[in-house]
Amino acid sequence: MRAGVVLLIVGAVLLVLLQVVLFGDYNRELRGLSEHVHRTEGLRNQLQQALEGHANLSKLYSDLDQRLGAAYDRIAEEQAGASATEAALRAKLRGGFRQSGGGLGLGAAPHRKTDAGAQRSTGAAKAHIYPSGHEDEECVGGALDTTGVIAAVVSVVFNRPDYLKRHAASLLAVHGSDLTYRQKFPLFFSQDGTPVHIGTQEVAQSYEQISYLHHLERVAPVVRQRQEKIEYYRIAAHYRFILRTMFDCFRYSRLIILEEDMDLAPDFFSFFEALTPRLDRDPTLMCISSWNDHGQDKFVRDARQLYRSDFFPGLGWMLRNELWQELKGGWPGSYWDDWLRQNGTRKGRQCIRPEVCRNYNFGRDGSSKGMFFSQFLEPIRLNTENVDWLREDLSYLELPRYDDDMAATLAAAKEVGSAQEAEAVAGDVVLRYDSQEHYERVAASFGMLLEWRDGVPRGAYKGVVSIRWGNARVFFAPSSNYVDPELHPEEYVNVDANGAIMRGRSL
Structure with missing residues (x-):
């Protein structure tokens, strides 16, 4: 009888020890998972509160946005029937609503x-x-x-x-x-x-x-x-x-x-x-x-x-x-x-x-x-x-004044041959080119857009293109030896990388 009791006690102890050995890691993992779930639940509650706050803020923004839009329409109606107050209302819009409205934008709702x-x-x-x-x-x-x-x-x-x-x-x-x-x-x-x-x-x-x-x-x-x-x-x-x-x-x-x-x-x-x-x-x-x-x-x-x-x-x-x-x-x-x-x-x-x-x-x-x-x-x-x-x-x-002023400006401008020379000058300078190829070479040294269309460079008036460069205003102008590019306006040569037709040398 005593031997049986002793065997039962020893068995129980061994069973406890076996559970500790076999399930100890599992129990620890289970506790960790439980803690993680608890933390996740807390985060979920915080997120829910934030979303509710965001919804309230969005509703507030929407309500304010609609009020501003309605105010804009009312002011427009009042101005249509009360021209005597137009200047004052316009000043109110500029100095009041637009500045205080911030990112809402009175006219953009x-x-x-x-x-x-x-x-x-x-x-x-x-x-x-x-x-x-x-x-x-x-x-x-x-x-x-x-x-x-x-x-x-x-x-x-x-x-x-x-x-x-x-x-x-x-x-x-x-x-x-x-x-x-x-x-x-x-x-x-x-x-x-x-x-x-x-x-x-x-x-x-x-x-x-x-x-x-x-x-x-x-x-x-x-x-x-x-x-x-x-x-x-x-x-x-x-x-x-x-x-x-x-x-x-x-x-x-x-x-x-x-x-x-x-x-x-x-x-x-x-x-x-x-x-x-x-x-x-x-x-x-x-x-x-x-x-x-x-x-x-x-x-x-x-x-x-x-x-x-x-x-x-x-x-x-x-x-x-x-x-x-x-x-x-x-x-x-x-x-x-x-x-x-x-x-x-x-x-x-x-x-x-x-x-x-x-x-x-x-x-x-x-x-x-x-x-x-x-x-x-x-x-x-x-x-x-x-x-x-x-x-x-x-x-x-107005013409011919514009042409006369242009001619006088070019005549008085200092002639230069490069971007480096132009950068050293304060005031108007002129850089002469003899052909489309010559223009493209010198304009490229400034980092300009080089495209021509039907013999006309971008931004040009009578072949003259102007930019600011440091303290100088640079005029690219045709020289007395300028030769017009050979044009084939109706001849389709090939298609560029963007699917656009290229005519002759022009894009």
Whole structure:
């Protein structure tokens, strides 16, 4: 009996020891896992609280955003019926709401969509969502009331919703800085794509101040060479749709064309307003542009300096209805901008462009796949000075005074032969070139964009291109021995890496 009890006790002890040996690590792991679960539960509770706080903050932001938008519309209505208080209310907007509003941006708040075709705003600008349309079919809408309109403004849109949000914020911040701009510059987004990119469409239709158009493609275009990108054909068709809709259907007198990847300078609309009379009365002008191809930070200084250019700049430009009536019969199937740069299209006319750009292209991703973006687009300086262009004396842009001043400047400038020599000079210098090849060599030493179109270098007027370089202003000018490049404007040579046609030596 005693022996049995002893055996039971010994067995129990051995069993305990065996459990400790076999399950000790498991028990420790189980305790550790239990502690980890406890800590994770705590973190989950903290995260839940943070999310609830974020939701409350988002709701607060949304409520405040809607109130600001409503306040903006009420002020616009009051100004429409009380012109005597216009200046005071505008000062209140500039000095009060815009500065205290911070990142909310009084003029940049998106609003809910409305039914297609419905009027979406009060005040001077009547924003609509128009039905889809094709460039060769009936109009998506009839003639609009253009009373008091300087120029309609259309932003070209495709499939980049994040870019469009940034562009819209910049556009509306500048457009909303002066309430009269609603009357003077009605805003439109025109989206391409069949089927349409839904995410971008939702963004484009979410702004009360901006009407919406959609270009519909019935049949895919046929490219002339296998290597070409079809996108360039679709872009040309979309531009034709925009120009025809705004001029032939809506009957606007002038149009400013932007793109969905542009930030705007604070004086953007003042710039175009002041130059509109000059474009209207000067038959030697084809357009007004807010862009300088050589507008990189290292090449510009004077925010008030304007130039004539034989090279069509694009990238933020204004044209008149009369020019469209002249051009629409020959509108090209692709490469519309290079077509405008051909001498046969331009017919000796120029565009006015600034030294410091009034728009900045931030779109690294696009049809050209970011070609030259880091080197030539990213370093562009966007003007930050709010120049009152209506007070500027722009008579120096008139012909023949502009030519006379240019000749006198070149005659008085010191002649140099290199970037190093120019850097050592304060004031105007001239660097003469004998051919396109010579120009490209010397311009490359400055780090400039070298492209020519139909015998015209970018930014040139009568062959003269100007940049700032240190304390000097450098004029690249043809010498007395200059030889024109051999041109083959209608000969398609090959297609470059981006799917664009190269004609002769020009891209």
